[in-house]
Amino acid sequence: MTQPTPLASHLWNAPAVRVVPPQAPAPRPRPPIRGDGEVEHRGFRGDIEGLRAIAVLSVLLWHGGLTALPGGFVGVDVFFVISGFLITRLIVTEIEQTGRLSLIGFYGRRAKRLLPGAAVVLATTLVLSYLFLPKTRWAETGWDVVSSGIYAVNWRLAERSVDYLASDQAPSAVQHFWSLAVEEQFYLAWPPLLLLAAALIRRSRRAGRSIRGPLLVCMLLIAVPSLTWSIYLSSSDPGRAYFHSTTRAWELAIGAGLAIVAASLGRMPRALAVVLGWSGMGAVLASFVVIDRSMPFPGYVALLPTLGAAAVIAAGPAAGRGGPVMLLGLSPMRAVGSLSYSLYLWHWPLLVVARAALGDLSVAQSLTVVAFSFLPAYLTYRFVENPFRYAQAVQYSPTRAIQLGILCTAIPVIAGLLFQFTVWPPRGASRPVPSVIADAGLAKSADPAAPRMGAAVLASSPGGDRKGAPVDRPGQFVPDALAARNDLPDLYRQGCQASGTDTEPRSCTYGNQSASFTIALVGDSHAAQWAPALQAIATAKGWQLVTYTKSACPFLSAEVANGDRPYTSCTSWNRTLLARLTGDQRPNLVVTSSSNYRAVRGDRVLDSEESRSALGEGMHTTWKALGSAGVKTVVLRDTPRPDIDIAECASQYPNRMTKCAVDRDEALSGIGERQVAAAASLRNVTLVDLNDAICPTDRCAAVIGGVLVYRDTNHLTATYAATLAPRLNAALERALRN
DSSP: OOSOOTTOOOOOOOOOSSOOOOOOSSOOOOOOBOTTSOBOOTTOOHHHHHHHHHHHHHHHHHHTTOTTOTTGGGHHHHHHHHHHHHHHHHHHHHHHHHSSOOHHHHHHHHHHHHHHHHHHHHHHHHHHHHHHSOGGGHHHHHHHHHHHHTTOHHHHHHHHHTOGGGTTSOOOTTTTHHHHHHHHHHHHHHHHHHHHHHHHHHHHSOTTOOSHHHHHHHHHHHHHHHHHHHHHHHHHOHHHHHHOSTTTHHHHHHHHHHHHTHHHHTTSOHHHHHHHHHHHHHHHHHHHHHOOTTSOTTGGGGHHHHHHHHHHHHHHHHHGGGSTHHHHTSHHHHHHHHHHHHHHHHHHHHHHHHHHHHOSOOHHHHHHHHHHTHHHHHHHIIIIIHHHHHOHHHHTOHHHHHHHHHHHHHHHHHHHHHIIIIISOOOOOOOOHHHHHHHHTOSTTOOTTSOOOGGGGSOSSOTTOGGGSOOSOOOSOBSOTTTGGGOOOHHHHTTOEEOTTOOSOOOEEEEOTTOSOEEEEEESHHHHTTHHHHHHHHHHHTOEEEEEEETTOOSSSSOBEETTEEOHHHHHHHHHHHHHHTTTTOOSEEEEEOOOOOBEETTEEOOHHHHHHHHHHHHHHHHHHHHHTTOEEEEEOOOOOOOSOHHHHHHHOTTOGGGGOEEHHHHTOSSHHHHHHHHHTOTTEEEEOOGGGTOOSSEEOSEETTEEOBSSSSOBOHHHHHHTHHHHHHHHHHHHHO
């Protein structure tokens, strides 16, 4: 996903598997409660309760890192089907029995059932974030809680999934609320639509005719376009597709369709129902094993778990004890099913906090945290969910239940805003880049007596310079760790970085707009990180700088992968850009660099060794084409890659910054050697290696010369890149003389 990474969590907030009693003029005694806490009544479906247990356990085990269940995340899709069935059954039954639907009654039941537990978990997550998460994650967590409180976090995560700048950030502690948001949006929109459809149907047909047939047609009018859109978007934009409500509506519609035809399903022959039920159970279990994150999801792949769940639900009444209920109806399964909502709410924040406090967890440790989540889940179920659900004050007063829902919505929203604006006060930004450049000595107006910063403190031959060695207390530095995420090249703010789906190059121009000498900066974000240094050079020399960069797209002829799929838009972008750079818009000099990638051949993502060879050939072919067109090329060897979030580490260990240092050899084990080999035999191509000024010693420091070197796991801060301008300027002058 991002397909979202384990980072891509999910679940649902399926309604209780019971029918809430109709309003009564006076309070009535509370219904009898089974041992596992659910109301016992004629409409209870033990197989559905057990199916909820199967679904939530698959998600918990997958988040715990159990590799035997690569598709455990599809438990959320099972819940979507369950929710669509239960909600629609309640609505259609009420419409048929009373001729109307009390929307305030419906929303009141949902509010008292779902919102108190969610409010408790969201508020507690803020407290845990304050105690255990690095400060760099507080701001995002505050906004995530706010959007979760209003059940819109799935849209926020959808946009973040296509934001390359956020791709290396740790997952949100409330990321799992995305699926709750999808269901809440369904709960808000579906009842009025059903009520409207029923009214129109009855107006156009004589009284007394069943509304179920026409409602089923309405359901198909929603499900078919949604599934079609889901299949398309899952292939073209999988990150966004994963979180969108529009790509999930068909899953809820499957359950809704089952509820509409439920009466007919009950007349199914028992033998057929038994086969159908167990086949569906097999499909659900198989989906946990055969589906993985490399597949376009949800799309057509999600048909396996959703149709499997639908088959279990459809066959249940007719199959009787011979169906899956013999397994799903067992007391332990029903007990877990009754806790499923609370379990889902609690397990993910606890995992995120544990990983932040203890570092990377083993599978055994992660599963221990997951097992521990049963305790707060039970306490929430016992002392929050049930008391509010059955409280006399709201049991027979939908208005009071709505008021309770408003309160439970306001709590996380207000708490998240307070956390954002008071617990995490905005910090000052870094020093302006021009000032840093002046300190580095490139600008003609530079004051020789001004203190030097960043790479400027290092010797002219910086390799081994102890001024760049890691220390525990480097003193005050810029940008502040909390502001480092935003210490970006100007081209990001100005919208010049092409996004994942763009096939046409975007450009920004800096320096002298009418200059006779033009530099083109070309490549992915590892090329874009050099823009501050090149801007300073262009300004000082009166040159023109034009940028052509695209997220996660190296400038080479080989096809690369985006996640686990061919990055087709990158291939098109490269083809168009190469024609531009060798045609009428030919620059005097191309400067390029790139990170490491996996190459694609056909539909197959190559392994590491094959990828290195394919990438090397792709670079050689592209640079040779530039040289044949008379364009000189400077290849900047890729920078060391710490693979730990340096800004987050610096905020977490301000007095033990050596914990943020990484081994130089490991950090350099990327694409650099291939860049050297690809450039070696080509005329008009010069390789420039400035890594000794980024990591001078055998361990790469987080701070050099009072400047934070990295803004995340692998990108230089714009401030530090700017301090490399004099060294890059000297390298460009040598290249142009050759």
